[in-house]
Amino acid sequence: MVMRHKTPRLTLLGAGPGDPDLITRKGWKALQMADVVLYDALVHPDLIAEIPTCVRKIYVGKRSGSHCATQTEINQLIVEAAHQYGHVVRLKGGDPFVFGRGMEEIEFARAHGIQQIEVIPGISSAIAGPAAAGIPVTSRGLSNSFWVLTATTLDGAFAADMEKAAQSDATVVLLMGMRKIQAIAELFVQFRGAETPIAIIQNATLDNQRTTIAQLGNIASRLHEVDIHAPGIVVIGEVVRVGEHFASASVLNHNLSH
């Protein structure tokens, strides 16, 4: 049997915030031309099901048990798959360069002989998550900037930038902050006041999207409404009032094409 020689190649691809139709046309073309797709837990199953059957699909979100695949394991799998099969598409939820550890995967691949590397951006849930709840991250007169942070690195004490974010006028978008919401709200209350609106959006852009809108001062009493163990996007700032307005008016229909 003659094996066709394949040049190892990596495409780092963002799948978008949830809705399978929010992948880009360019990303969809890459999936169709892939030899192997390595995909994360946050990628919608319907998108995976659409990929041609001749493309190998490997789930690297979690191992068969309950533990996450380590970044080292994923890096190694990318390199092995590229040398064995050719074109690896590494498919990640959201955008690969927003807390995605995408650059680590690129550097590892490059250090292990993969020269053809491409990045195809995805819609980041940091912006589209709020949008799906009717919340624009910027809006004239309400907010002229937005600051996207993660809370996962916080261990008891807050990172210095979290306090600076609380002091700023920026719309603050927190990813991976669900378990810290109460402490974050307490910090922000000191600088922005208890009546500052806060939104929590889960399953953004999907049929089971759920938005909780409250104030910094009473969010603690509303946490029973959210799944604190699932991913969610937290938005703090005056722009949240816009979402409140539109949510109550039921004007926005984000699933019109479904």
Next chain:
Amino acid sequence: MVMRHKTPRLTLLGAGPGDPDLITRKGWKALQMADVVLYDALVHPDLIAEIPTCVRKIYVGKRSGSHCATQTEINQLIVEAAHQYGHVVRLKGGDPFVFGRGMEEIEFARAHGIQQIEVIPGISSAIAGPAAAGIPVTSRGLSNSFWVLTATTLDGAFAADMEKAAQSDATVVLLMGMRKIQAIAELFVQFRGAETPIAIIQNATLDNQRTTIAQLGNIASRLHEVDIHAPGIVVIGEVVRVGEHFASASVLNHNLSH
């Protein structure tokens, strides 16, 4: 002649950062089902050319002269077109909720009898612009957050948040800041030092993409390399070093599918 009654309807749609293939699948479907498309100067002509010929296309980026169409004129055109033809797709460069005045268009449309309103996000150049130059807005060990601001509202004096951004550790992404680069660099030098890297990316994701990487302390002497009157994305922070590294190694190929 019998006219079919059409329900006025508005879809606010982000076209992405430049490359016509960086529109989402959902956005492309909306364009095909539109009765009228109102599009901006930042939307790629190739994307407009792809829209079926039966769809009316109206350019609202600039008037026939050299003046910009006012926001009021665009708002009115959206409403008139929706009542006359049915489904208006308002196609904007990037994402409609990132400095896009999208919410103003929604509120005007709603106040004028348009009840069916949908928002379809686009890839924001705030994230994808840096990515196209090999710069991840976040990267473990280099930056745990990014702050997106505009400099157009600055009139001589800087907005308070610009100084806070300079004081923070965040990757700072500036949109619409090309003409203010020198003043911005001078402000950031005070807090982050003259050796802090800065990148200017123009025509991101297109064949004529151009990246200028310098330091805050010497960017002034490099400004002859950029078109200061054209749109551009400015990135300040340690993550820019990653782009410098990759740009020199020519590892990233962002136009593989072209």
